[in-house]
Amino acid sequence: xxxxxxxxxxxxxxxxxxxxxxxxxxxxxxxxxxxxxxxxxxxxxxxxxxxxxxxxxxxxxxxxxxxxxxxxxxxxxxxxxxxxxxxxxxxxxxxxxxxxxxxxxxxxxxxxxxxxxxxxxxxxxxxxxxxxxxxxxxxxxxxxxxxxx
Numbered sequence: 001x002x003x004x005x006x007x008x009x010x011x012x013x014x015x016x017x018x019x020x021x022x023x024x025x026x027x028x029x030x031x032x033x034x035x036x037x038x039x040x041x042x043x044x045x046x047x048x049x050x051x052x053x054x055x056x057x058x059x060x061x062x063x064x065x066x067x068x069x070x071x072x073x074x075x076x077x078x079x080x081x082x083x084x085x086x087x088x089x090x091x092x093x094x095x096x097x098x099x100x101x102x103x104x105x106x107x108x109x110x111x112x113x114x115x116x117x118x119x120x121x122x123x124x125x126x127x128x129x130x131x132x133x134x135x136x137x138x139x140x141x142x143x144x145x146x147x148x149x
Contacts, residue, residue: 019105023079026109030065030077033119038126039063043118046111048104050118055097059090065115067104075100077108 030050037052044050049068054061055076067075076097081087083102089095100108108115 019102020079022109023077023083023105026105026112027077027079029112029116030108033116034064037065037119037123041119041122043115043122045114045118046107048107050108050115052119055089055095057089057092057095059092062089067100067108069104073098075104077105 034052039052041052050065053066054063078099081099083105085099089097
């Protein structure tokens with residue numbers, strides 16, 4: 001009997017190892033996006049909305065990218081917590097979060113390049129808006145002269 005299960009056990013171990021690696025890579029990438037994207041930026045990719053948020057606990061703050069799936073729930077991507085499990089941010093019982101479920105981890109990992117590019121587009125739009133505002137303000141200041149004495 002053990003001989004018949006050997007292949008299944010081997011494949012199961014490989015799947016577990018690959019899932020763990022995928023979760024680490026995905027969460028690290030999302031953390032990097034959160035570090036450089038604007039707080040509250042939001043993009044929609046493959047039917048899922050991704051938001052840059054700061055989540056507070058009594059101990060500190062976690063800036064991250066969260067997913068709001070079609071079910072309307074907010075999910076985080078914590079590679080140290082089992083998919084779909086609830087956990088307390090920084091051990092704070094007032095800050096319960098739900099880790100993304102397995103299929104959402106896979107969908108997010110599969111679309112990670114598109115998610116990163118979508119946040120890049122948002123950053124480019126914000127930079128263009130800032131340039132426009134700066135140019136208008138500079139033109140106005142030049143027209144009224146320097147009043148700083």
